[in-house]
Amino acid sequence: MSAPEPAIRKTLADANLQLAIYNNTGRFKENRRKAVAPEKLPEYQKLRSQAAAVKRHTLDFLDVYLMQLEAAVTANGGKIVWASTGQEAADFILNLAKERGHNLIVKSKSMTSEEIHLNERLIEHELEAVETDLGEYILQLAGQRPFHIVAPAIHLTRDDVADLFTEKLGIERDTVIENQAMTARRVLREKFMAAGIGITGANFLIADSGAVVIVENEGNARLTHSAPKIHIAIAGIEKLIPRMRDLGVFLDLLGRSASGQPLTSYTSIVSGPRREGELDGPEEFYVVLLDSGRTKVLADSQKRESLQCIRCGACLNTCPVYRKIGGHNYPWVYSGPIGKIITPQFQGREKDPWLPFASSLCGACAEVCPVKIDIPGILLQLRREHSESPQGSEERTMFRRWAWLMRRPRIYSFAAKIGLGFLGRKPNSWLKRVPWPANRGPLVAWLAERDFPAPPPKSFRDLWKERRR
Amino acid sequence: MAMVEVLERLGFEVEFRAAQTCCAQPAFNSGYHTEARAVARHFLDVFSDAETIVVPSGSCTSMITHHFEELFAGDAKQLERVRTIAPRVYEFSRFLVDVAEAGDLGARFPHKVTYHDSCHALRDLQLKAPPRALLSKVKDLELIEMETAEECCGFGGTFSVKFAGISGAMARTKMDSIVKTGASYVVSLDSSCLMQLRGALSRAGHKIETIHLAEVLASRD
Ligand code: SF4
Numbered sequence: 001m002s003a004p005e006p007a008i009r010k011t012l013a014d015a016n017l018q019l020a021i022y023n024n025t026g027r028f029k030e031n032r033r034k035a036v037a038p039e040k041l042p043e044y045q046k047l048r049s050q051a052a053a054v055k056r057h058t059l060d061f062l063d064v065y066l067m068q069l070e071a072a073v074t075a076n077g078g079k080i081v082w083a084s085t086g087q088e089a090a091d092f093i094l095n096l097a098k099e100r101g102h103n104l105i106v107k108s109k110s111m112t113s114e115e116i117h118l119n120e121r122l123i124e125h126e127l128e129a130v131e132t133d134l135g136e137y138i139l140q141l142a143g144q145r146p147f148h149i150v151a152p153a154i155h156l157t158r159d160d161v162a163d164l165f166t167e168k169l170g171i172e173r174d175t176v177i178e179n180q181a182m183t184a185r186r187v188l189r190e191k192f193m194a195a196g197i198g199i200t201g202a203n204f205l206i207a208d209s210g211a212v213v214i215v216e217n218e219g220n221a222r223l224t225h226s227a228p229k230i231h232i233a234i235a236g237i238e239k240l241i242p243r244m245r246d247l248g249v250f251l252d253l254l255g256r257s258a259s260g261q262p263l264t265s266y267t268s269i270v271s272g273p274r275r276e277g278e279l280d281g282p283e284e285f286y287v288v289l290l291d292s293g294r295t296k297v298l299a300d301s302q303k304r305e306s307l308q309c310i311r312c313g314a315c316l317n318t319c320p321v322y323r324k325i326g327g328h329n330y331p332w333v334y335s336g337p338i339g340k341i342i343t344p345q346f347q348g349r350e351k352d353p354w355l356p357f358a359s360s361l362c363g364a365c366a367e368v369c370p371v372k373i374d375i376p377g378i379l380l381q382l383r384r385e386h387s388e389s390p391q392g393s394e395e396r397t398m399f400r401r402w403a404w405l406m407r408r409p410r411i412y413s414f415a416a417k418i419g420l421g422f423l424g425r426k427p428n429s430w431l432k433r434v435p436w437p438a439n440r441g442p443l444v445a446w447l448a449e450r451d452f453p454a455p456p457p458k459s460f461r462d463l464w465k466e467r468r469r
Numbered sequence: 470m471a472m473v474e475v476l477e478r479l480g481f482e483v484e485f486r487a488a489q490t491c492c493a494q495p496a497f498n499s500g501y502h503t504e505a506r507a508v509a510r511h512f513l514d515v516f517s518d519a520e521t522i523v524v525p526s527g528s529c530t531s532m533i534t535h536h537f538e539e540l541f542a543g544d545a546k547q548l549e550r551v552r553t554i555a556p557r558v559y560e561f562s563r564f565l566v567d568v569a570e571a572g573d574l575g576a577r578f579p580h581k582v583t584y585h586d587s588c589h590a591l592r593d594l595q596l597k598a599p600p601r602a603l604l605s606k607v608k609d610l611e612l613i614e615m616e617t618a619e620e621c622c623g624f625g626g627t628f629s630v631k632f633a634g635i636s637g638a639m640a641r642t643k644m645d646s647i648v649k650t651g652a653s654y655v656v657s658l659d660s661s662c663l664m665q666l667r668g669a670l671s672r673a674g675h676k677i678e679t680i681h682l683a684e685v686l687a688s689r690d
Binding site for chain 1 (some may be wrong): 470473485487488489490491493495496497498499500501502504505507508511588589592593619620621623624625626627628629630631632633634635636637638639640642664665667668669671672
């Protein structure tokens with residue numbers, strides 16, 4: 001499939017949306033920059049190297065650590081559920097809900113559950129699944145998917161939310177954000193109390209202690225995993241880190257990279273169901289470990305580092321392309337630079353071959369990534385795979401001709417002269433329209449957006465010759 | 470030509486090899502390694518015996534110093550050549566600051582300018598300080614930093630035509646921040662960024678000019 005051009009054009013032309021994306025990501029970006037500045041966090045680069053090294057090591061020995069995790073979770077009285085596909089993960093949850101007779105499920109924010117379209121599946125089977133993160137709740141009402149992996153509803157303004165609440169909840173229109181949050185809170189409290197199952201994601205899984213770590217700012221994840229009788233955490237297998245003592249490095253980086261917060265408001269470390277003598281917590285605890293394409297990436301030593309991601313969203317906030325086209329023009333739930341590299345790997349490169357090419361390779365993403373994923377390098381790899389596949393054959397012919405020309409300097413300089421001659425020679429005048437012999441292809445695309453500078457009156461080669469005379 | 474003038478003024482003997490064409494980046498960035506290799510080999514042939522190679526572009530420099538090795542991985546003979554040539558390749562401002570240890574070049578440029586960090590110069594070659602140091606020595610030049618100096622101009626080679634809409638939108642964002650400085654020139658190390666910015670500025674009817682660092686440094690009374 002080629003790029004969704006009309007949709008992209010629509011996003012680019014929507015001034016309000018552009019402002020919302022640019023300002024919100026800009027705020028995160030700026031807060032992050034301040035939080036990791038040398039004055040604030042002198043050890044930042046050391047932390048990054050350490051985090052990257054821990055992740056790399058874990059991925060290299062993932063099988064070992066997964067077994068360790070399973071042993072620890074089981075010892076704590078929980079259960080690991082292996083799901084090789086999203087379907088399997090959803091089936092497990094569906095069956096459990098049916099067996100236990102629970103019709104109401106509360107959920108905290110989880111991109112992994114978005115990835116497998118869990119809500120849709122649950123609703124299909126007439127279960128009620130309610131998102132409890134404010135942003136996700138808003139999106140669920142609006143029937144949209146997350147626009148951003150960390151801040152799912154950044155594209156909606158308070159006015160949008162006011163309209164939505166009026167329409168869906170039948171309340172009076174109110175544009176005060178605090179009141180909107182209170183409205184959601186009122187609705188959601190009841191759901192928390194009545195729900196039989198709470199589903200969370202996991203920011204980290206800790207092999208040596210069998211723990212699930214969930215970070216959040218609203219306290220809804222805490223209620224999700226502690227109020228209902230059953231807690232199910234769903235996570236990709238790459239969320240693993242070896243030891244509890246490795247966690248600190250990641251917590252230092254995650255909040256700061258995401259929003260500039262030294263630490264998010266709530267960090268839950270859940271390791272098993274309620275024990276004897278404890279007053280609260282779930283009776284049953286499950287960790288659903290999802291493969292769904294991940295082992296394929298793991299097997300690719302060159303692109304394996306894509307799995308190091310801790311989903312902080314920093315690369316989205318800094319990406320000049322994401323900041324223009326927003327989250328919904330990416331083909332999958334993961335948007336921005338990280339989406340650009342994992343979508344083709346998880347879902348197959350052929351489906352959206354344009355994706356790795358929709359980048360100026362500016363490298364801003366790699367610069368801010370807390371686990372040092374070489375995103376531009378992986379984009380280049382993906383481009384190479386494309387070019388070497390049948391899909392790249394047409395363009396290869398073009399590059400073959402180009403390479404031929406580039407090895408023939410005389411013909412090259414002659415061709416350049418002729419080419420530039422066609423583009424007009426008037427100094428200080430810009431090309432604004434396509435001249436007759438070139439009214440196709442790249443020049444048209446270029447001129448649709450900008451002018452083409454007039455070439456200098458004399459080429460460097462000519463000037464050089466004159467000078468040496 | 471401006472780069473030649475500056476280098477000669479510093480007493481370097483400058484030679485232009487007419488056989489040179491391209492660093493191979495367009496093909497490499499599009500994923501066509503075979504074609505890129507052919508062109509890169511031509512580069513190595515042309516420059517194999519040059520003492521020092523000064524490049525007026527961060528992007529081309531980065532291609533040679535950062536990607537040639539990857540391109541020739543598995544070809545021991547070419548790799549050997551890359552390893553002897555690449556260390557002699559310098560981006561222009563890096564050469565002036567680190568090798569020539571140039572301070573005041575006697576340049577005068579009585580204008581307000583703002584500086585655009587091109588992505589490869591900034592992130593691959595760590596060239597944040599050298600061009601600014603050189604600009605600070607130019608007589609009567611006032612450097613006004615824009616808010617988004619480090620943000621991409623949106624050129625990105627074939628990206629600029631394959632995704633012209635996005636590329637153009639990026640250029641306009643950058644342009645707005647240039648215009649806000651009130652500068653009459655925008656300076657950079659890469660002609661491709663300048664071409665992109667000039668196209669956007671001209672289309673929007675702004676009178677701001679684009680200029681390569683070498684041209685600023687070559688300007689005199
Ligand atoms: S790729 Fe890096 S910057 Fe982007 S979300 Fe993942 S960890 Fe964060």
